[in-house]
Amino acid sequence: MKALLIVDLQNDFCEGGALEVPNGSSIVPVVNKLIDSFDAIIQTQDWHPSGHASFASSHDDKEPNDTIEMDYGTQVLWPDHCVQGSEGAEFHPDLRTKKSQVIIRKGFRPEIDSYSAFYENDHQTKTGLTGYLKTRGITDLYTVGLATDFCVKWSVVDGIDEGFKMHIIEDAVKGIDLEGSLDAAWDEMKSKGVDVLQSDSILK
Numbered sequence: 001m002k003a004l005l006i007v008d009l010q011n012d013f014c015e016g017g018a019l020e021v022p023n024g025s026s027i028v029p030v031v032n033k034l035i036d037s038f039d040a041i042i043q044t045q046d047w048h049p050s051g052h053a054s055f056a057s058s059h060d061d062k063e064p065n066d067t068i069e070m071d072y073g074t075q076v077l078w079p080d081h082c083v084q085g086s087e088g089a090e091f092h093p094d095l096r097t098k099k100s101q102v103i104i105r106k107g108f109r110p111e112i113d114s115y116s117a118f119y120e121n122d123h124q125t126k127t128g129l130t131g132y133l134k135t136r137g138i139t140d141l142y143t144v145g146l147a148t149d150f151c152v153k154w155s156v157v158d159g160i161d162e163g164f165k166m167h168i169i170e171d172a173v174k175g176i177d178l179e180g181s182l183d184a185a186w187d188e189m190k191s192k193g194v195d196v197l198q199s200d201s202i203l204k
């Protein structure tokens with residue numbers, strides 16, 4: 001069984017948001033069309049408490065895009081974004097969310113960031129998505145959303161490691177691109193064996 005996985009299609013990652021992905025909102029009409037082709041729809045929502053450890057503002061002398069060493073490895077520091085309950089954490093207002101059956105919130109632990117829909121950045125703490133998918137008999141995930149080089153990439157890579165067949169719909173994702181991170185993300189996903197496709201191959 002297949003499902004559509006809509007990653008972090010939230011105001012703060014769209015134009016004018018705190019952690020803007022260039023042209024982020026341009027994928028919304030494509031995702032809205034794709035929704036009709038799926039019976040199972042899953043969304044993720046970046047959902048940080050204020051003062052989250054991934055925010056540059058939580059550290060002395062740090063700016064967004066600087067990095068720090070956490071217990072679990074190197075962490076990029078971000079502007080404050082997707083703060084729980086804020087407008088920036090809401091889904092894009094034009095996104096059709098009514099058909100979504102489960103929303104995985106992630107990044108709510110103050111000391112750990114969480115890019116992937118499956119694991120937090122310590123690569124130990126699970127979101128519970130694997131169990132949900134297995135319980136429902138979902139084997140194939142068609143991934144769309146933001147940002148290609150962070151939350152989308154980590155979801156795809158972890159999904160493959162968790163034993164799912166991962167697909168990425170190229171015209172329904174957009175990236176941030178910090179120092180070549182976008183090309184690196186595509187290389188990593190492809191070397192892991194992701195299936196890359198275009199939305200029209202599903203919509204036709």
Ligand code: VGL
Nearest residue numbers: 008046078146147150151
């Ligand atoms: C994301 C950076 C920080 C993402 C979330 O959705 O790709 N990136 N939090």
Ligand code: ZN
Nearest residue numbers: 046081082107
């Ligand atoms: Zn975040």
